[in-house]
Amino acid sequence: MSLPQLEVALGFSSGLISKWDKSSPSIDKVAKVAAFLGVTLDYLFFGDSQGHPVNLSMQEYKIIDEYRSLPDERKANVDQYVSDQYDLSKAKEKTAANAVQ
Secondary structure (H helix, E strand, C coil): CCHHHHHHHHCCCCCCHHHHHCCCCCHHHHHHHHHHHCCCHHHHHHCCCCCCCCCCCHHHHHHHHHHHCCCHHHHHHHHHHHHHHHHHHHHHHHHHHHHHC
8 A cells, every 4th residue: 555545545645644754643544544453553663663662542642742732832831741740640659658567
């Protein structure tokens, strides 16, 4: 199947998939391609999932897609927020573990 045939089958505009090497596609479009081809998103992203034991949910792929579209200063804010939340979670786990002892 050619790219133009795939685009027609999926209801995409002509030339959309070929533009993906220049700009990132939305996760919903990539998921539609994966579903049509009967493969996982991991397979589309990595080819062979061996060596890439990533099993992300659709929500996680969506978050990654949205993160990549942010300007750098917004990415820094997100990075800091996630780091803070991780640190809080670890601190709570440590406090709970110490309380058990």
